[in-house]
Amino acid sequence: GAGVSQSPRYKVAKRGQDVALRCDPISGHVSLFWYQQALGQGPEFLTYFQNEAQLDKSGLPSDRFFAERPEGSVSTLKIQRTQQEDSAVYLCASSPRTRVLTYEQYFGPGTRLTVT
C-alpha cells in the first residue's frame, strides 16, 4: 500500500506566521512520530502518538509547537509565530506496533519549512 505521506512538501512562511503540517501515516499504524531535521544533521525527536494519545512531547522546542492526532490516524504539527530557527525539514514516521523499541519506523518525505 501507500507509504507515509506529508503535505505540503515545501512551505515558505514569513516570520510570525502560523503554519500547519500534515502527516498521513500508513493505514493501521498505531504509532506516529514527528522529527525535526536541520541541514546536515540527524533527525531530532519532537513528539510521539500512540493512536490518538500523545504519550511523549518532550522534544517540542517551545510552546509554539503543537501536535495533534484526534482520530488516531492523520496528524497535524502546528507551529505558531514562526521564527527563523524553525527552518528545517519536518519528518513524520509511523510504526505498526506499540512496542516501538523493537520495530522500524517508516518515514514520510518530509515538509521543508523555510521561514523568511
Next chain:
Amino acid sequence: GQQVMQIPQYQHVQEGEDFTTYCNSSTTLSNIQWYKQRPGGHPVFLIQLVKSGEVKKQKRLTFQFGEAKKNSSLHITATQTTDVGTYFCADSGSARQLTFGSGTQLTVLP
C-alpha cells in the same frame, strides 16, 4: 540526554572501495537501528541489532553491535554509486523515540 556520536562525518571513496561508519555512545545502547537517507530523500530503515556482539549481513552490507553495546558499525564492501547517501545509526533508548547519530555522508566517485 543520551548522545550518539557517529564518525566520520564525511567519506569520499572510489567506486569499488570499502566503507565503514562507526557509531559510539558513552552509555549502553538498547537497540541500534541503521537508516539510509539518499540526497533529498527521507530515512529508510536498513536493519536493527538487538543482542550484544550481533553481526548481520545484507548483501554487501555488514552490521555489527559491540560486545558492550556501546558501539556499532556499518561496513560496505565494494561500494557502488547506488550506495551514495547519509547513513544514520539510531538508538531507541528507554523512551518511545529514536535518538539519531549525526550521520556519515558517503560519496562514491565513479
